[in-house]
Amino acid sequence: MTKRTIDVNYLARVEGEGSLYVKLDGDEISELEFGIFEPPRFFEAFLRGRHFTEVPDITSRICGICPIGYQTSSINAMEDACGVIVTPEIDALRRLIYCGEWIESHALHVYLLHAPDFLGYESAIHLAKDFPDEVQMGLRMKKAGNSIVDAVGGREIHPVNMKLGGFYRAPTRRELNALVPDLEWGLDAALRTANLVAGFTFPELERDYLFVAMRHEDEYPMARGRIASSAGLDITAHEYEDNFRESHVERSNALHSLTSDGLAYHVGPMARFNLNADLLTPQAAAAATRADLVPPITNPFRSIIVRAIEIVLAFEEALRIIDEYDPPQPPAVDIVPQAGTGFGTSEAPRGLLFHRYQIDAGGLIEEARIVPPTSQNQPTIEADLHDLISANLRLSDEDLTWQCEQAIRNYDPCISCATHFLDLRIHRG
């Protein structure tokens, strides 16, 4: 019987540090370990004793790629704890900055991190030697997304303008109108991107996923809504922990999430699309139809098309919000601390992001719990790899490793977030 191992010590083109180890005895996978060795940073521990107004700035530091996700979920949780409901103008501005983060993060992933896998390049820098115009287009879209975060938030990474109740200062109409030409160009570029990635060759893998994503009656979900699943779940953030639980496995500094029935589930762009395709914006819906994207999408490699569709949607939404923009006056509603527990979620680029805080009457945090998208996806990523490897045993170690890495990157795993992730090793020993 031949034995082999696939061993990737430091997975590239993901945000953070992770590894994969696979041991094969003939045609049997005897071990499959998807590890996160990103060192623990203990956010949930040191948040205790901090003041509730500090939480958007502090939790932003969990992830440099999706700070708006962390700021939004934490703000939603604190506003929930204190019984605050913000104005429609503030909600619109929150959706606008969230659009910026989706564009920036998705364009980074589609062009710089994932497209090289499909086209056989080591990196976007190698890719740029043969496809300079396409890579430049990706970078310029990313820049357009960042320009939204910058205009609303003050800077691209760890923006300073988000606060409990709203914003420190509402951007002026002039500041937002200045973005419009780049966003119009970006919308066109996103449509071209959707056509481009729909033409890629997708490895065969169909899986029967349980999809979980937010759902809001009026809009494709970003900063607000309930939690829904492909099995008919429809709950508020308050009921999240009754339906999903985290467990700690030895190989990983990240916690794994499963449903309360012990099932792996899938969060992120594919889950959002499959549960909310009826709420796509007009051009995003048309682009999805052109790309032959009919829900439910169950081949995880096609998630790159869904990301492109979500970039289209984010540009359309950003342009609409700016067109209708009415600066919130005042920029934030007052928030007074109330002893109790608050629950908040939002749809970070990589998927559902849950926060819970217990605060005292003075606003000091007594307990914090944060469940990032990547730790929710981790059992699903392992299950994908299991099926992928079983179906592709005839591949050489080099090709199998490449395909495993590509499959992991389907989830755009953000390891920095999940620690509390990747080195890939296939052992045919």
Add this chain to the structure above:
Amino acid sequence: MTNPKLAVWKFASCDGCQLSLLDAEDELLAVAAAIEIANFPEASREVLPGPYQLSLVEGSITTPHDAERIQQVRDESEFLITIGACATAGGIQALRNWSDVAEFTRAVYATPAFIDTLDTSTAIADHVTVDFELPGCPISKQQLLEVINAFLHGRRPDIPGYSVCLECKRRGTTCVMVAAGTPCLGPVTQAGCGALCPAYDRGCYGCFGPAESANLESLVAEWSRLDVDKPTLIRALRTYNGYAPAFRVASEQLEDSR
């Protein structure tokens, strides 16, 4: 002539500072033409062997394994620059330095025995010789490009050590502390962000760390005059650069005087 080799290393961090390099959308391909990106796992699966003429180090040292790894990084690097508050001052995760890490581990993880971590989060310079430190949480991408440019031309980077106040004056922002009584860390915080927070009607929260010769004593007096209580002041000094010596000394003195 071959281009110098660049390596980007990650320790405990949020990835935001190395993302600043990918966020230099207009300059990224030009940088890649002037310097060989030899080891940058967030961007490329290709890893070329060292030695590297320039290493950018993000993140702080929080595990026994990383304490060893930084020594290897130093050995392979001709010029080593730390990027960001984690690498330069220990980062937000240095809040553990004032706490019981075993209790922290129990608070977050069901099986604390699986976690191998140090009691402290410390700056890279506490472990190896650092050739230049670039502060910021996150760093400014313009300052990062300036540091890379200076390295390529063999000159000293032009990174000012003065405080945020000068940037506020230059930007024409009315002082939020004087005019609105908003507590602001701008007088003791190094410039580089462009005096962002006061331009958004809030006080600076110190994400670029202490400025050169920062007068913490005077700042503490001014904040106290604005009726900021001691626990709030200590928290304000203990964020992304809390373990930077000037901020650390000031917060510990406040704590001792309670």
